[in-house]
Amino acid sequence: MAISSIGIGSGLKVTDIISQMVAIEKKPLDGLQTKATAIQSQISTYSKIKSLTSTLADAAAKLTRDSGWSSMGITSSNTAVSMTVTGISSAASYDIGVSQLSRGQTSVSAAVAVDSKMSANGTLTIAASTGGTSVDIDYTTSDTLTTLAAKINDKASNVRASVMRDASGNERLMLTSKETGAKSAFSVTGMTFTTPTGQAAQDAKITINGVEQVSSTDNFENVLPGLKISVNAVTDVGKDARVTVASDKTTTKKNIQDFVDAYNALNDLLSTSTKSVRGTDGKVDATAQANGDGVLQADAATVSLQNTLRMLTMGTATNATGTIKRLADIGIQVQQGGVLKITDTAKLDKALDTPDAIKSMFAAKSSSDGTGGGIAVNFKKFTDQLLAYDGTLNSKTDSLQKRVTANQNDQDKVTARATALETRLTRQYTALDTQMASITALSTYMTQQVANWNKSTS
Template sequence: MASFTSLGVGLGGGVDVNAIIKSSVDMARLPITRTTGLTYQATMIDAKISTYGQIKSLVSTLSDAASKLTSVTGWNAVTAASSNKDAVTASAVGGTVASTFSVEVQGLAKAQTTTSQALSKGLPVGAGTLRLQVGKWADSSTFTPADGKTAVDITVGINDTLSDIAGKINGAKAGVTATIVSDASGERLLLRSQSTGEEAGFRMTVTDTDGDDADGSGLSRLMDSATTIYAADAKATVNGIAVTSASNTFTNTVSGVTFNALKETAGPVEITVASDTSKVKENLDAFVKAYNAVNQALNTITAYDKDTKTAGLLQGDSSAVTLQNTLRMALQSVAGGDGKLRTLSDVGISTAKGTDPLRPSGDLAIDSTKFEAALKDPEALKAFFRGADGNTSNGVGTKIKSTIDGLLADGTGFFSSKDKLLKKAKDLNAKDTQAVEDRATRLEASLTARYVALDSQMSKLNALNSYIAQQVTTWNKSSG
């Protein structure tokens, strides 16, 4: 805005032109700045976008919970128990056949270690080349390199200490790690294969620049008098049948079961695989919890508090009410087929009474007694949620999941459509705001130009008036 602080010649010192123009511009910007104007509306749109995003996240969690009620693994959960958890632990994937088998551990998996003789601390070892090769030792003299694993050569300089050599080995990524071990005798180089199991052994050879790789001096000292503990597979028997593993974890040695050897055993350890009905209850609890989280969020943001006379962000929003009603209707789904379990109420899931009988919350609650009774026939309960006779569309869980997935669908779902509408409203708000700002800017420029012109004209008139007054005074003196 042009400054009129020096005005006063034409319009007079008592005219605050800046204030007049600012007042007019502020009036033009009222559609933006008033209490419920465009700025407020933009803030509300952003808040709704954020709120619907949070509700979508809660509904997505509900979808995941419903999936567990319709999936095979959710109903075929099993447990694997060990008679001696200190020696052997076990786990099993859903659907694994119930069974019992015994495990005896004769040996744990080991990594190969090679320890050099003691050398003087901090002194150079000797120049040359170390070659490391990963593979398998059939015995202490027969080594077979691993397929696809090339040997790695490491150059050792004349001034390299044992610590320098260890650093070069670790940096070479040759499948071997190096550590320095210090004792009263000096420093020792400790090499260890990065993995356990017979196939993860290694061989180190030395090419010494002194021309003799076996004289026990220079770099060859690393191999002279070195001690080696060779890599080994874990060894066990399952029902008397010998099995091995490169690690202490035996995967699918018994179909669907993984057991871990922790120590050698003096006798058999019994592993028992059994169905796990507690997983069904856990999945159902998760579903109820997820539904209640969505329901409570919708209750809060659509409520009106008469005492404080405050409304939730989405109070009166028909979309939020539609969403809540859609979810509640999904809970009324009826299972197909001829089973005795037809509705969620039949399995012990119903609307909680709440603290205010006149205003029920709509939250779900589980009647444990009724649910435990339904759980006595797990196949019937499974058919109720997943569908009977292979017809998954008849399952109550499937119907609820289908409704939720429809709400979450990209492009056509409830949340996608609502997000598009809100973002469209935000874009329109931004355009309207810019249009008002443009009008205010034009008005400011126009008023400024008019007042500048008026000031100029008034200055000329004031000058003319002064001239005429002077002439009149002169005439009066002449007449006298």
């Protein structure tokens, strides 16, 4: 006898029984899924730790390089002269006078009627005055100044041709050198019309503290070490521009503040992720836990990392020159919880007045045994080790990923056992239903037979 629905034959609530037993078998999943969520939170936190460690490494590196301490500020008493830093330079003042600016040559032809044809065939030769190559441009009586200008622009590399209209409404061919300076001068021959003088090429000329300098452009890039001078106007005689180059305290102070901020951001994350989320009453603070606090509580690797960072802030750069050897010497104190804070800006400003000494405190090289190095040097070395391919941060992340895989395998095993149990119970109860249905049918038949026999004997 076929059973259309499990439980009909036995009269039992088989579906409910199986569901409850399978649920009991799956009960370990609750704990495994909770652990999986916790591990994923740890992985996410370590990703943030790695990012903040990289930021700290960059901030420390800036304080170990010469470029991090060579920031210079420049002021000029006259807008005719400006200066920019291009490399390592020294503090100094310069009196700069500008006697002439650079310019290129301009030559202009005689005036002709608009769109008039050339009067004869010929060849225009443009030659560089300083020994450059010459260019020949052929023209015919079919050409106008406009078509001739186009031919020149196609062939000549040192000049630019254009057609301009003068006040009388006539046209003139204008040739302009593409570069400036005396070297850009050129000559024009072979034209059947005169070429009056336009503008002669010339170099820019300046004096720096009385010493003359010449440049084919309005920029002087190789005169003063690490500095580029730019001029845009001639200065009055006896009124040189006073240009002052001085250490840029603002930029240097910002580099130090960036280092402090980067350290504090990492220290804060480490503190919140390792702190206990249980209150004095022993109960878990659900809000703190939801915010990710305590996700790495009692994690030995994380606690060790935090302790090492805090120890570095209290280090002494014994190899540093001068009396500045600790962060406290420049007004930076370690606060409760390992937080760094610039508590004495006056002390920091005074230290910045001796840039070599404060630089040495941050950037002094370590001894052969690895000790005595500058504060930033030690931080850079430690953060590089953390961020290395086989460093602590990657190793910890790999370990957590392995835990995720193992946890998923355990979940899969529990699910497989529950599925197998469900299949087995379904098969067993189906067989029971079939037997019970047969017994019920037999009982019904016997009952009918007894009833019929009773009737016949009556």
